[in-house]
Amino acid sequence: MKRYILIRLLESLAAIFxxxxxxxxxxxxxxxxxxxxxxxxxxQEQIDALVSAWGxxxxxxxxxxxxxxxxxxxxxxxxxxxxxxxxxxVVADRLPQTLYLGGIAVAISVVVALPLGVMAAMRKGGKLDxxxxxxxxxxxxxxxxxxxxxxxxxxxxxxQLLPTSGSGxxxxxxxxxxxxxxxxxxxxxxxxxxxxxxxxxxEYVKLARVKGVSETRVVWxxxxxxxxxxxxxxxxxxxGSVLTGSVTIETVFSWPGLGWVAIEAIRxxxxxxxxxxxxxxxxxxxxxxxxxxxxNAYIDPRVRA
Amino acid sequence: xxTSTRASAPERSPKRRRIVSASLxxxxxxxxxxxxxxxxxxxxxxxxxxPHGAQEMNMQARLQPPxxxxxxxxxxxxxxxxxxxxxxxxxxxxxxxxxxxxxxxxVGVTIGTTLGLLAGYARGxxxxxxxxxxxxxLALPAILLALALAxxxxxxxxxxxxxxxxxxWAYFARQVRAEVLVLRERDFVARAKVAGVSHVKxxxxxxxxxxxxxxxxxxxxxxxxxxxxxxxxxxxxxxxPRPTPTWGILVADGRQLIVSAWWISFFxxxxxxxxxxxxxxxxxxxxxxxxxxxxxx
Amino acid sequence: xxLDPQSEVVLEVRNLTTTISIRTxxxxxxxxxxxxxxxxxTLGLVGESGSGKSLxxxxxxxxxxxxxxxVAGGAVMLDGVDLLQLSEREMRRVRGKxxxxxxxxxxxxxxxxxxxxxxxxxxxxxxxxVPKKGLKAAAVEMLRRVRVAAPEHRVDAYPHQMSGGxxxxxxxxxxxxxxxxxxxxxxxxxxxxxxxxxxxIRLLQELQAETGMGxxxxxxxxxxxxxxxxxxxxxxxxxxxxTGPVERIFDAPGHPYTQALLGSVPKLHGQQGRLxxxxxxxxxxxxxxxxxxxxxxxxxxxxxxxxxEPPVYDTPDQDGREHWARCWRLETQ
Numbered sequence: 059m060k061r062y063i064l065i066r067l068l069e070s071l072a073a074i075f076x077x078x079x080x081x082x083x084x085x086x087x088x089x090x091x092x093x094x095x096x097x098x099x100x101x102q103e104q105i106d107a108l109v110s111a112w113g114x115x116x117x118x119x120x121x122x123x124x125x126x127x128x129x130x131x132x133x134x135x136x137x138x139x140x141x142x143x144x145x146x147x148v149v150a151d152r153l154p155q156t157l158y159l160g161g162i163a164v165a166i167s168v169v170v171a172l173p174l175g176v177m178a179a180m181r182k183g184g185k186l187d188x189x190x191x192x193x194x195x196x197x198x199x200x201x202x203x204x205x206x207x208x209x210x211x212x213x214x215x216x217x218q219l220l221p222t223s224g225s226g227x228x229x230x231x232x233x234x235x236x237x238x239x240x241x242x243x244x245x246x247x248x249x250x251x252x253x254x255x256x257x258x259x260x261e262y263v264k265l266a267r268v269k270g271v272s273e274t275r276v277v278w279x280x281x282x283x284x285x286x287x288x289x290x291x292x293x294x295x296x297x298g299s300v301l302t303g304s305v306t307i308e309t310v311f312s313w314p315g316l317g318w319v320a321i322e323a324i325r326x327x328x329x330x331x332x333x334x335x336x337x338x339x340x341x342x343x344x345x346x347x348x349x350x351x352x353x354n355a356y357i358d359p360r361v362r363a
Numbered sequence: 364x365x366t367s368t369r370a371s372a373p374e375r376s377p378k379r380r381r382i383v384s385a386s387l388x389x390x391x392x393x394x395x396x397x398x399x400x401x402x403x404x405x406x407x408x409x410x411x412x413x414p415h416g417a418q419e420m421n422m423q424a425r426l427q428p429p430x431x432x433x434x435x436x437x438x439x440x441x442x443x444x445x446x447x448x449x450x451x452x453x454x455x456x457x458x459x460x461x462x463x464x465x466x467x468x469x470v471g472v473t474i475g476t477t478l479g480l481l482a483g484y485a486r487g488x489x490x491x492x493x494x495x496x497x498x499x500x501l502a503l504p505a506i507l508l509a510l511a512l513a514x515x516x517x518x519x520x521x522x523x524x525x526x527x528x529x530x531x532w533a534y535f536a537r538q539v540r541a542e543v544l545v546l547r548e549r550d551f552v553a554r555a556k557v558a559g560v561s562h563v564k565x566x567x568x569x570x571x572x573x574x575x576x577x578x579x580x581x582x583x584x585x586x587x588x589x590x591x592x593x594x595x596x597x598x599x600x601x602x603x604p605r606p607t608p609t610w611g612i613l614v615a616d617g618r619q620l621i622v623s624a625w626w627i628s629f630f631x632x633x634x635x636x637x638x639x640x641x642x643x644x645x646x647x648x649x650x651x652x653x654x655x656x657x658x659x660x
Numbered sequence: 661x662x663l664d665p666q667s668e669v670v671l672e673v674r675n676l677t678t679t680i681s682i683r684t685x686x687x688x689x690x691x692x693x694x695x696x697x698x699x700x701x702t703l704g705l706v707g708e709s710g711s712g713k714s715l716x717x718x719x720x721x722x723x724x725x726x727x728x729x730x731v732a733g734g735a736v737m738l739d740g741v742d743l744l745q746l747s748e749r750e751m752r753r754v755r756g757k758x759x760x761x762x763x764x765x766x767x768x769x770x771x772x773x774x775x776x777x778x779x780x781x782x783x784x785x786x787x788x789x790v791p792k793k794g795l796k797a798a799a800v801e802m803l804r805r806v807r808v809a810a811p812e813h814r815v816d817a818y819p820h821q822m823s824g825g826x827x828x829x830x831x832x833x834x835x836x837x838x839x840x841x842x843x844x845x846x847x848x849x850x851x852x853x854x855x856x857x858x859x860x861i862r863l864l865q866e867l868q869a870e871t872g873m874g875x876x877x878x879x880x881x882x883x884x885x886x887x888x889x890x891x892x893x894x895x896x897x898x899x900x901x902x903t904g905p906v907e908r909i910f911d912a913p914g915h916p917y918t919q920a921l922l923g924s925v926p927k928l929h930g931q932q933g934r935l936x937x938x939x940x941x942x943x944x945x946x947x948x949x950x951x952x953x954x955x956x957x958x959x960x961x962x963x964x965x966x967x968x969e970p971p972v973y974d975t976p977d978q979d980g981r982e983h984w985a986r987c988w989r990l991e992t993q
Contacts, residue, residue: 069498069502072499073499073502073503076499076503077503077507080508080511081511195640195643195644195647196636196640198643199587199636199639199640199643200636200639201591201594201595201614201632201635201636201639202595203594203595203598203599203611203614204614204628204632204635204636207614207618207621207628207632208629208632210621211621211622211625215621215622260768261763261764261765261768261769262768262769262770262771262772264723264763264769265761265763265769265770265771265831265834266771266782267721267723267755268721268723268755268756268760268761268763269755269756269760269782269783269786269834270752270753270754270755270756270757270783270786270787271752271756271782271786272752273748280771283771283773283774284771284772284773298504298506299504301504301506302504302505302506302595305506305510305599306595306598306599309599310618320510321599321600321601323514324510324513324514324600324601325600327514329514332510332511332514335510336507336510336511339504339506339507339510340503340507343502343503343504344502347502357773358772358773
């Protein structure tokens, strides 16, 4: 187990390393970073300050090392759009909003999708199963940003039940969370269903019944414990699509989180902030995947060996 | 006993393996019909069948509703803020959806297949290197690359293709490598090697034709994912630059007007939904045929 | 191991019928099966695959696959109670406690996510009043009883860390954990290699001697039948076509099907004794012959065999032990 954790940890660090190289390379690939990092009407003093601050007069590996050193301290320079803030400051300010929205969306999808998938598998071919399949087919095909717009149109404009955009009250989070969870529910319930179907046929499920275990316990303990590995692996993907989703959903609902910051920063060519967002996104994603793998190993003893 | 006689028969290079045996009766007509109506016919013939040009403005007919909601037959699905025909723009959007996803898939699949062939055939350090790259690629969400590229170059055709290729190549490299690992152990490869055929020729003449079928099927199934991805990026303003009428941009156009002119966003979005839905249906159908476990009795 | 003739009957099955539904029709896959089993007795249930022997085993536990199959009639009397009349909740208290089952494949019949100790403990916690803290010690004890070496260590192991033979011992431990009256062993040794097979069979016999449980041994291996069974029931197309003491059936099989099955078995205590293949296939469920089910494959069949179903003919041995077969040829004897 320890060995496994160690290997996964090294792999995660390698991925983070690759991300920093990628972010660094992108600054340098498009010509001089001076053009990317400073507004076009920058004065010579500003340019000189940047060159010396970033060590642009030094060799590339040296530059990378100092970039990495700064990045490790969370220093990506100052934001160009949000004057007076450091890039990391902007990110740290908005990160809780994204985690809040993403957390609620993930919670909704798990609470809905797992029971839905399990029940669909238990009554394979039944009405609930067919409805769930139809739902997941639509859920996976509908473009997320369009669905978000339809939600606003219907619930906020036509029915006037909920606010159209922004944040602040608990009502604000409902529509974006649903829009984000929709696709996850579709994917997750389908995955749970097929994993459960496979497991419910297994001999050990039969043996549990032979022992006199109740059907509820057979399904929710014996079968789900083994089937859960599949949806759990998906949680890594889930983390990624929540991040991706946060960019679209936050833009549509003007939810002031990281995704919204990313798009605003790109529009303003605020490169330090984009860099910080990309690194933080990658970090969240990689940490999530790392934790999921460890959890998987804990649930499925076969992975540990 | 029957199997042993079959196994001892000399094995020929199975040039054309039929993965899917479909008769005309069992084809899923419904999704195919939707695809034809929404994506393929408008995509190929938008210039001829669209009632208006994609950018053709008519200031007298701004924000007209669709015909059954008080509009006119002139603009069946209504017009946008500049009096442009929603139907025509959505039809032209089909062309961009098709050509962008096709280009992206071809680039991604070519890279993935080439590296997969090399990794599976050469083994050793090439294999290790390619598979590590695959792992790392799969460990990074595409949106990161999209954001970084957009920040550097702004919205552009090139960055969309790069993102699509980035998403696809690892998946194909892995699939192809797995198949090559099996194929390279087969008799016809061994015989070609003994006969002194060069590695390049073995790869191109004997191994590639055998994985081509799988590649084509898998690539077809990616069209839906790629169309959604491109639409999302364009919607966010980090994909195809304006004023190209891609579906994502068309939806973005109507976003602020959803209260007063819902049709601007609605119909292009519906086109995406129907297209992706049909491709997913086709995918399910294919999966049922390929996987005997899920085939009904 | 001889059986005490005074032994009481512990399980009695009367006219058990289990149907399988295909589309809208139902077909009897277990057809009017009657059996009895005494305490300490081992009854062999033999037949080709698809003859309905495994389904019979599951029917006794009322655990046939939902939707696909249904126990349609008959009675399964255990300790004077008809199991088929019990509610699901009541039946659950019987399963694993009074009647238990050993499944065929030890590779897949243990849950990979739980330690073997907890899987043994689960049955105990459901059916006995062993306190929660004592479950592990009890599981160790069970492992010791099925002769698993170093049970204190093994109790925390997961199935994938064990060999096939060892896993099947664990499955055996689960089955005997609550001291059931009856164990149904569904081809418990098929996937084990020969030496492990012999050890496992010895273990089952020892456990039977210790506890006096009755065993229904489902198998297609006559070599094993000769070694472990007191009596034998031969199944064909869902029916029992012949039943009687093992020596008696080996010496003088009454039914042509039994004769054909025994045809290639070298000798009574021979090691190898797989069922020989008989030409033709067993009838499909939906297309059973009108007369004797075996008639289409029977070398001795005449017109009546094809049109009329034969009754049961008793041919008890000199000690008066039950032996009968379903075959018209016995009419004249």
